[in-house]
Amino acid sequence: MNTLFVNYGDFTTNSLNHIGGFANTLCASGHACIVAVPHRKETLQHIADPLFIAAAYDELLARPNLFPDGRPAAVIHAWTPRECVRKFTVAYQRAALAFAGSAPTPRLFIHLEDNEHFLLECFTGRSLAALRAAGANELAALLNDSLPHPVRIETFLRLADGVTHIIDRLAAFAPPGTPTHLLFPGVDFNAYAPQAADPAVRAELGLAAAERVIVFTGSNTFANEPEMRDLYLAVALLNQRGVPTRLVRTGFNSPRFLAGLADDVKRHVLDLGFVPKSRLPRLLALADVLVQPGRPGSFNDFRLPSKLPEFLAIGKPVVLPPANLAALLQDGRDAVFLPATGAPADIADACQRLFADPALGTTLGENAAAFARRHFDLAANTRGLLDFYSAILARRTGRPVKRVATRSEDFVTRQHRPQFHNTVRLGLTSDGIITALHAKVISNVGAQRASAASGSWFGYENLYAAANIKLEATDVFTNSYLSGPYRCVSHPAATLGQEVALDEAANQLGMDPVEIRLKNFNLTGNPFNGAPFSNPGIATTLTETARAIDWANKWHAPGTKEVRPGVFHGIGIACHTCSHGGGLGGSGQVHINADGTMNVISGSNEVGSGQRSNVLMIAAEAMGIPLSMAKITPYVDTDLTTDTIGTFGSLQTNTAGSGVYEAAMDARRQIFARAIPLFLDNLDLEVTVEQLDIKDGKVYVIDNPEASMTVADVVRTAGLGGIVGNGKHVAIPGFTRAAYATQAAEIEVDTVTGSIEVISYVAAHDVGKALNPFNLDSQIHGGVIQGIGAALTEEMLTDVTHEGIRKPGKICR
Secondary structure, three states: OOOOOEOOOOOOOOHHHHHHHHHHHHHHHOOOOEEEEEOHHHHHHHOOOOOOOEEEEHHHOOOOOOOOOOOOOOOEEEOOOOOOHHHHHHHHHHHHHHHOOOOOOHHHEEOOOHEEEEEEEHHOOHHHHHHHOOHHHHHHOOOOOOOOOHHHHHHHHHHEEEEEEEOHHHHOOOOOOEEEEEEOOOOOOOOOOOOOOOOHHHHHHOOOOOOOOEEEEOOOOOOOHHHHHHHHHHHHHHHEEEEOEEEEEEEEOOOOHHHHHHHHHHEEEEOOOOOOOHHHHHHHHEEEEEEEOOOOOOOOHHOOOOOOHHHHHHHOOOEEOOOHHHHHHOOOOEEEEOOOOOHHHHHHHHHHHHHHHHHHHHHHHHHHHHHHHOOOOOHHHHHHHHHHHHHHHHHHHHHOOOOOOHHHHHHHHHEEEOOEEEEEEEEOOOOOOEEEEEEEEEEEEEEEOOOOOHHHHHHHHHHOOOEEEEEEEEEOOOOEEEOOOOOOOOHHHHHHHHHHHHHHHHHOOOOHHHHHEEEEEEEOOOOOOOOOOOOOHHHHHHHHHHHHHHHHHHHOOOOOEEEEEOOOEEEEEEEEEOOOOOOOOOOEEEOOOOOOOOOEEEOOOOOOOOOHHHHHHHHHHHHHOHHHHEEEOOOOOOOOOOOEEEEEOOOOHHHHHHHHHHHHHHHHHHHHHHHHHHHHHOOOOOHHHHHHEEOOOOOEOOOEEEEEEEEEHHHHHHOOOOOEEEEOOOOOOOOOOOOOEEEEEEEEEOOOOOOEEEEEEEEEOOOOOOOOHHHHHHHHHHHHHHHHHHHHHOOOEEOOOEEOOOOOOOOOO
């Protein structure tokens, strides 16, 4: 989704701490974001690792489709309703509409982070009513575009599809009926976390060993000048009381503010000016106390100072007024609240109390950091914002909204198979018998905790018999894409490494690759625990594949058959094993209705390969009724359905299938029990359960098929509830469950252009009984096509500069 954030100032403003976090998080999850500023776009240098696009107002008005997909914004999030933001937003909506024609107008969200009415009154010294009554020329002389317009602000807010607000009480400024959402900012907990003070930083700043330190990271404005003066006076008062204290300040100061302070007040302040945000955590760590001055009222009740979440997260004791965020904190547990007066003496008293009680300071810091993690989790707060966007879009369009990523967004944000580096060493006798296998697997598991390398061991352990096996696996975490299975877990890594190594060994020994494989197959069981294979059919898959591709007549050594100038013929074969296919239990349920139809209930989920169709077919055949008389529930809610373990690892045919098979068997037994007296009463036949069967929806005598009755006739004797069959399957232990396949390819390689043409391809899979041959055939074809595509036409490219996947359009070749 294209989202445009509109800020009232450049990238050094406090609000960019919040906007930048949300925009970066949205971009990281596959959305496209632009942050628009009125001027000084070059201040973007103060934002660490921006993922969003930065743009000036005039730049976006000239190119409203600056987003990567060439379209305008779908959502505009105006950060405050101040006049410069309002003017640009209205102009951008017009420009976007002119560019896109009949496309929907971007949806407008407005963020509130201050009592804008108070700011107007404070700046001008006039009441809101007086300002609204003033003429246009008078207002132009009093105001500038960095403030809200006293009249147009209300019109602008009424245009909003939704309003976000940084503190609860600001919701009162949203027009009646406009949806609102409490949007707390996020904190970078990698940077802002409890940490010890760095003596080198203290020495660099010239702080004396006996000096107490208060750190304040923020600029002064016309609105907060009175409380900033109180903080300066409190520090001077502490020093007058004989408590050496230094205030370390960052941020901008107005000349008027500094001019109004006496020199004996300013001498206790170390004013660093504007510093890069990356330095702030180390400065905050120096603090003995962090102070947010102020008092309840029209200003502080309706704001959340941008520094306050960072103060709490750094794990130092915090002093603050009983306003805004204090409503969620507890005095003496999470922070120390100032009296309502918030006077310099109140601030000094609170600091002295904390200087004298380090244990209290430690407790407050620990609780403050825990509070910050609960409330200022950037990822969680961004998800809440995205849900709000979706809900409003659904409300405005009158239709459900499904957030669908583009192919590029999907590719960037989804999991991809881990990268593997296999080093395989084989020891063989002169006649091709493997005596030793050593495999070392290194896997790039990406940016999350995962295990992949050891997943390849199954193939190395079980496909070929070797007296000596050594396996090593290392998973490496990297700042790249998320990793996950792709039609399999890590078993293909073993196939690639092992089969290439065996081909090289066969070439060196002058042996046929098919012959060397047949000599070495492990047909008995797991070499480490001795558990036999459930279906050792690998040799058959190899011989059938070789026969189908005419291996005996077509095979030749690599690089020895040139079919045209520069074009060489090649033929190769590879075997594969994996531990999929079952081994766990499952349950199921069937309901036989009074009309003889059957409802199947199963927790098996459909993931595209026909799991629930297979389950239905198994239940119908086991029951003995036509498939047309059976249905499976169209929904899956595992709170209400049976347990089939999970739809992964090719388990469902065994787990869910076995569960419904046993349920059908249970229903059959109940039907036979009810049918026996009916045969005696209606047909004067004495029969036993062993003499009965069900086929095509009829219960009949095996030795006398003409003696029959419908399933419906039998079930009706059970009353309105019908017959319910329950089944539970427990897998037979003691086996190494393995699946096997062999595939062969015949290709032509152009050694000049590097192009590869697949001439023929054969795949043979040991599947046991094919329950759904059409579906099975589709699965094998799909796997072959995906494999060829991955090998010949796809490549994951990572950006070494930014340590991530390259931008859309540069991912695949």
